[in-house]
Amino acid sequence: xxxxxxxxxxxxxxxxxxxxxxxxxxxxxxxxxxxxxxxxxxxxxxxxxxxxxxxxxxxxxxxxxxxxxxxxxxxxxxxxxxxxxxxxxxxxxxxxxxxxxxxxxxxxxxxxxxxxxxxxxxxxxxxxxxxxxxxxxxxxxxxxxxxxxxxxxxxxxxxxxxxxxxxxxxxxxxxxxxxxxxxxxxxxxxxxxxxxxxxxxxxxxxxxxxxxxxxxxxxxxxxxxxxxxxxxxxxxxxxxxxxxxxxxxxxxxxxxxxxxxxxxxxxxxxxxxxxxxxxxxxxxxxxxxxxxxxxxxxxxxxxxxxxxxxxxxxxxx
Amino acid sequence: xxxxxxxxxxxxxxxxxxxxxxxxxxxxxxxxxxxxxxxxxxxxxxxxxxxxxxxxxxxxxxxxxxxxxxxxxxxxxxxxxxxxxxxxxxxxxxxxxxxxxxxxxxxxxxxxxxxxxxxxxxxxxxxxxxxxxxxxxxxxxxxxxxxxxxxxxxxxxxxxxxxxxxxxxxxxxxxxxxxxxxxxxxxxxxxxxxxxxxxxxxxxxxxxxxxxxxxxxxxxxxxxxxxxxxxxxxxxxxxxxxxxxxxxxxxxxxxxxxxxxxxxxxxxxxxxxxxxxxxxxxxxxxxxxxxxxxxxxxxxxxxxxxxxxxxxxxxxxxxxxxxxxxxxxxx
Numbered sequence: 001x002x003x004x005x006x007x008x009x010x011x012x013x014x015x016x017x018x019x020x021x022x023x024x025x026x027x028x029x030x031x032x033x034x035x036x037x038x039x040x041x042x043x044x045x046x047x048x049x050x051x052x053x054x055x056x057x058x059x060x061x062x063x064x065x066x067x068x069x070x071x072x073x074x075x076x077x078x079x080x081x082x083x084x085x086x087x088x089x090x091x092x093x094x095x096x097x098x099x100x101x102x103x104x105x106x107x108x109x110x111x112x113x114x115x116x117x118x119x120x121x122x123x124x125x126x127x128x129x130x131x132x133x134x135x136x137x138x139x140x141x142x143x144x145x146x147x148x149x150x151x152x153x154x155x156x157x158x159x160x161x162x163x164x165x166x167x168x169x170x171x172x173x174x175x176x177x178x179x180x181x182x183x184x185x186x187x188x189x190x191x192x193x194x195x196x197x198x199x200x201x202x203x204x205x206x207x208x209x210x211x212x213x214x215x216x217x218x219x220x221x222x223x224x225x226x227x228x229x230x231x232x233x234x235x236x237x238x239x240x241x242x243x244x245x246x247x248x249x250x251x252x253x254x255x256x257x258x259x260x261x262x263x264x265x266x267x268x269x270x271x272x273x274x275x276x277x278x279x280x281x282x283x284x285x286x287x288x289x290x291x292x293x294x295x296x297x298x299x300x301x302x303x304x305x306x307x308x309x310x311x312x313x314x315x316x317x
Numbered sequence: 318x319x320x321x322x323x324x325x326x327x328x329x330x331x332x333x334x335x336x337x338x339x340x341x342x343x344x345x346x347x348x349x350x351x352x353x354x355x356x357x358x359x360x361x362x363x364x365x366x367x368x369x370x371x372x373x374x375x376x377x378x379x380x381x382x383x384x385x386x387x388x389x390x391x392x393x394x395x396x397x398x399x400x401x402x403x404x405x406x407x408x409x410x411x412x413x414x415x416x417x418x419x420x421x422x423x424x425x426x427x428x429x430x431x432x433x434x435x436x437x438x439x440x441x442x443x444x445x446x447x448x449x450x451x452x453x454x455x456x457x458x459x460x461x462x463x464x465x466x467x468x469x470x471x472x473x474x475x476x477x478x479x480x481x482x483x484x485x486x487x488x489x490x491x492x493x494x495x496x497x498x499x500x501x502x503x504x505x506x507x508x509x510x511x512x513x514x515x516x517x518x519x520x521x522x523x524x525x526x527x528x529x530x531x532x533x534x535x536x537x538x539x540x541x542x543x544x545x546x547x548x549x550x551x552x553x554x555x556x557x558x559x560x561x562x563x564x565x566x567x568x569x570x571x572x573x574x575x576x577x578x579x580x581x582x583x584x585x586x587x588x589x590x591x592x593x594x595x596x597x598x599x600x601x602x603x604x605x606x607x608x609x610x611x612x613x614x615x616x617x618x619x620x621x622x623x624x625x626x627x628x629x630x631x632x633x634x635x636x637x638x639x640x641x642x643x644x645x646x647x648x
Contacts, residue, residue, distance in 0.1 A: 019489070141633065145577045146581075146624075146628060147584045157611060167611065265589075271504050272590075290494070
């Protein structure tokens with residue numbers, strides 16, 4: 001097991017390294033015009049621009065730049081400074097100031113969706129084919145088929161028009177103004193928890209050991225909670241760490257839509273303004289979180305279900 | 318008194334029915350043989366039997382049994398066709414809309430069927446043009462994604478030596494949120510519809526490929542395929558004839574999910590400014606109207622209703638069609 005973890009860790013490191021290098025190289029392919037503001041592009045002469053670029057080290061051969069980047073990262077744990085978004089602030093500070101907001105919204109909505117979505121899914125499976133089940137299915141179809149942006153717009157209009165909630169996020173008033181973003185996040189993820197919980201429960205209910213348990217005379221509640229639920233929750237549990245970790249990253253669309261100053265829109269902003277250090281840091285963050293999330297998920301299910309082994313003949317799923 | 322039951326065999330010899338045999342044992346007419354002799358004819362002997370079964374006819378028969386799904390499909394088809402007609406019958410050309418401040422936020426009336434937007438431009442032609450753009454893009458991107466996904470999935474699942482390579486490739490791409498790739502491509506290569514469409518295909522095949530790969534894994538070593546291989550069937554034929562029929566329903570289901578998904582994704586990308594914004598598209602309309610929904614709800618209602626109807630009807634019809642495609646549901 002330890003060997004497996006170690007092997008997986010090394011693999012993850014390699015993946016992150018490859019991704020970051022790839023992004024680094026891609027960023028160097030972009031025209032250097034992006035380095036300057038439009039104002040500077042008008043005013044500066046070609047010689048001045050070249051001086052600036054040379055000072056920033058952008059005219060060196062790519063492998064020299066790459067070497068410098070990694071040297072700085074591994075020796076000083078320094079990701080560099082932001083050049084355009086928050087001028088001369090260390091990148092870690094730029095990200096640090098934002099991820100709290102994203103994480104708060106994300107964790108609250110994740111909690112709500114688990115608390116609401118999972119029980120609804122269980123009830124749907126319990127009363128399969130009934131009115132409640134059909135309403136639930138209609139809801140999941142609606143959320144899945146309608147573009148999220150349209151859905152958010154509907155929530156926004158309803159919430160702001162009839163409930164008088166603030167339609168944009170403000171730092172001065174974070175409580176009430178985060179109600180609508182959280183609602184949007186939750187309503188979408190509730191539907192996916194409902195869908196999968198119901199799906200796995202129904203699959204599980206048709207298995208032979210459940211029939212045996214019923215024949216033995218166990219009560220429905222007992223069968224549901226002791227047997228079906230524990231097995232059905234397993235596939236969801238696998239993605240739980242991933243979902244928790246990625247709340248840090250925030251939701252790009254929701255945060256843009258409600259002007260939440262979170263981490264979500266930071267990446268697109270950083271790329272469009274050629275703030276290379278920020279882009280590299282965010283890509284590294286997302287990649288590490290994603291990989292760590294999947295890894296922790298795999299470990300978590302081996303803890304929950306002792307039958308699952310990550311090593312051995314079957315190999316990793 | 319006990320009577321012995323007898324039946325007659327072909328030689329008209331009476332044979333007793335065993336004790337305890339039920340009524341179904343043999344029931345010939347009294348005094349007649351259970352079987353008739355058939356005349357021997359060489360042609361008849363050579364005739365190979367086949368039932369009237371045709372896969373697609375069965376699919377069709379199963380599909381039209383579901384009236385609601387057929388209704389959905391008809392609604393979808395009508396709307397789809399109408400997205401081509403609507404800009405034609407509009408009084409305004411979508412590419413030459415006049416900006417007129419005196420007309421801004423005109424509520425729907427006989428001239429402006431869907432009203433006007435914040436710049437006084439006709440909303441009807443914009444909404445329908447946007448819908449058409451979205452639907453065409455969604456259909457082509459989804460088709461590309463599914464085709465690429467199925468092809469890669471078949472190879473991935475069938476060729477063992479490539480399994481490792483594709484798994485690593487899958488993990489590499491899948492470990493990072495797609496939006497990162499899309500942002501990088503949009504800002505480095507270009508935001509044109511073609512570039513973004515191709516990128517959506519290039520990063521969208523993963524789910525389908527993995528799904529197909531798992532199914533191919535399940536079927537490739539079944540006995541009938543083993544027999545087929547031993548008899549010298551070509552790999553390509555095994556893939557297309559032996560394995561592919563099992564995949565049709567999954568492929569159709571994927572397609573039914575992919576089209577609403579692509580429309581949603583395209584809307585998101587445009588909204589984020591990662592796609593060409595020279596012609597009206599759904600994301601642009603929603604982005605422009607974002608600040609005005611609250612006072613002028615029709616700016617949201619019309620595009621939202623049209624797009625939702627298209628995606629929901631297609632989704633439901635596609636789901637039903639996928640069920641109909643599953644040979645296990647056929648007679």
